[in-house]
Amino acid sequence: MTEKKYLETHEWYSVNDNEITVGISDFAQSELGDIVFVTLPTVDESFSKGEGMVEIEATKTVAEVYAPMDITITEVNNKLDSEPELINGDPCGEGWIVKGSIKDIDDIGMSYQEYESFIS
Amino acid sequence: MSNLLTTQLYNFHVDQKSKLIEFAGWDMPFSYDGTLKEHNYVRNNCGFFDVSHMGRLVLDIDQIQNVSKLICSDILNLDNSKALYTIFTNENGKALDDVIFWKFEDKLILICNASNREKISKHLINNNIEFEDETFNTCLIAIQGPNTENLLKEYLDLPEHFSAVDNGEYICARTGYTGEDGFEIMFNNSKVDEILNYIVSNEIKPCGLGSRDTLRLEASLPLYGFELTEEISPVEANLKWVITNEDDYLGKDILDNELNSKNHKALKKFIINSKNIARTGTKVKNNNINGVVTSGNYSPILEKSIGFALFDSSPESDLLEFDIRGNFIEGNIINKRFLS
Numbered sequence: 001m002t003e004k005k006y007l008e009t010h011e012w013y014s015v016n017d018n019e020i021t022v023g024i025s026d027f028a029q030s031e032l033g034d035i036v037f038v039t040l041p042t043v044d045e046s047f048s049k050g051e052g053m054v055e056i057e058a059t060k061t062v063a064e065v066y067a068p069m070d071i072t073i074t075e076v077n078n079k080l081d082s083e084p085e086l087i088n089g090d091p092c093g094e095g096w097i098v099k100g101s102i103k104d105i106d107d108i109g110m111s112y113q114e115y116e117s118f119i120s
Numbered sequence: 121m122s123n124l125l126t127t128q129l130y131n132f133h134v135d136q137k138s139k140l141i142e143f144a145g146w147d148m149p150f151s152y153d154g155t156l157k158e159h160n161y162v163r164n165n166c167g168f169f170d171v172s173h174m175g176r177l178v179l180d181i182d183q184i185q186n187v188s189k190l191i192c193s194d195i196l197n198l199d200n201s202k203a204l205y206t207i208f209t210n211e212n213g214k215a216l217d218d219v220i221f222w223k224f225e226d227k228l229i230l231i232c233n234a235s236n237r238e239k240i241s242k243h244l245i246n247n248n249i250e251f252e253d254e255t256f257n258t259c260l261i262a263i264q265g266p267n268t269e270n271l272l273k274e275y276l277d278l279p280e281h282f283s284a285v286d287n288g289e290y291i292c293a294r295t296g297y298t299g300e301d302g303f304e305i306m307f308n309n310s311k312v313d314e315i316l317n318y319i320v321s322n323e324i325k326p327c328g329l330g331s332r333d334t335l336r337l338e339a340s341l342p343l344y345g346f347e348l349t350e351e352i353s354p355v356e357a358n359l360k361w362v363i364t365n366e367d368d369y370l371g372k373d374i375l376d377n378e379l380n381s382k383n384h385k386a387l388k389k390f391i392i393n394s395k396n397i398a399r400t401g402t403k404v405k406n407n408n409i410n411g412v413v414t415s416g417n418y419s420p421i422l423e424k425s426i427g428f429a430l431f432d433s434s435p436e437s438d439l440l441e442f443d444i445r446g447n448f449i450e451g452n453i454i455n456k457r458f459l460s
Contacts (some may be wrong), residue, residue: 033150033330034155034156036397037395038395039396059155059330059417060155060330062397
């Protein structure tokens with residue numbers, strides 16, 4: 001699996017062969033505050049790069065999770081239905097959001113160091 | 121760095137690593153441990169809020185006749201040592217501010233919203249009412265939750281429900297904005313360390329404006345600027361119970377007409393059963409009656425999305441349709457309180 005890459009819209013992703021895993025950054029969860037609802041897509045749904053896949057409702061505000069590249073959903077983190085706070089507690093681990101298959105890797109994300117300077 | 125006002129507890133907020141936000145010109149804590157945790161401290165045990173940003177105006181009791189001409193509740197017949205929730209109305213019967221008065225033998229203490237302190241001050245001056253603005257000389261802390269009485273009874277003189285005591289060192293009122301039992305304590309700035317030490321040593325958790333908002337919403341309490349504005353009257357905001365003043369106060373004729381009519385806007389509480397929060401500004405429909413969400417958030421106790429919406433006229437059924445970012449989401453009007 002590749003190291004995590006980060007987008008300006010605060011998603012992280014990692015790629016393993018043709019499978020991508022997507023979540024949101026620690027900075028993003030901290031800005032959102034307590035996450036209370038996550039509306040997940042369905043398996044086999046496809047999204048173009050930049051399209052909203054997931055809606056995250058938090059006590060402070062709402063946020064969308066955008067597709068980092070063209071993606072067809074293969075798995076969603078169903079635990080988030082009953083434990084949306086997993087994203088607050090472990091955004092880059094247990095709080096992953098979706099997995100999907102990708103045809104072409106469009107690896108334009110920032111490294112962690114680049115992302116850190118982007119948010120600071 | 122900024123021109124924001126800070127309270128006497130500012131260093132405490134910074135030491136506690138709270139998330140600070142600008143609120144009505146003040147640098148205030150939004151949360152310390154997270155809004156949901158803080159919400160539950162107050163619902164299940166006890167938490168405290170620095171609400172020193174709110175206005176504190178002290179009026180001599182001989183000003184009471186003039187005050188009575190500006191508010192929609194009966195303050196003249198209020199007993200001493202009692203608290204009164206009321207609304208300053210304008211000539212159109214709309215809300216200038218919703219406030220609390222604490223009435224004592226010799227004085228009235230007026231607690232107004234931070235955003236309206238200057239407006240209410242000018243309004244009093246324009247109506248020849250004299251007062252001292254004690255906002256910057258004093259602190260105001262709200263300690264709220266079912267365990268509050270237990271934690272404070274050794275330390276403070278605690279009044280009965282909706283009453284206040286003034287022992288010369290502090291004023292303690294059994295009032296609040298969370299739906300829980302609790303107290304609001306006003307004291308001179310020089311006592312801040314002593315009172316804060318007591319609170320912290322009793323492990324009363326600090327809570328920020330985030331949980332203050334989810335608590336008041338869940339307790340079905342309005343927030344000025346959202347459920348009450350200079351475009352919304354107390355009748356429209358479903359606060360008819362506040363209108364008890366038989367004096368000839370500003371806007372009385374209009375409010376009396378509204379009380380006997382259905383031809384006015386109507387604020388309703390709603391609940392949504394899906395995973396959507398209808399936030400401030402969201403459009404909502406009840407058949408052909410249009411409305412707009414004034415406040416909406418997650419209720420940690422109900423684990424559902426709740427809020428207030430203001431309709432152009434009284435809805436005729438309970439079924440609502442929200443337009444949340446282009447998706448039509450169903451909801452229902454709730455006529456009872458959110459929490460039983």
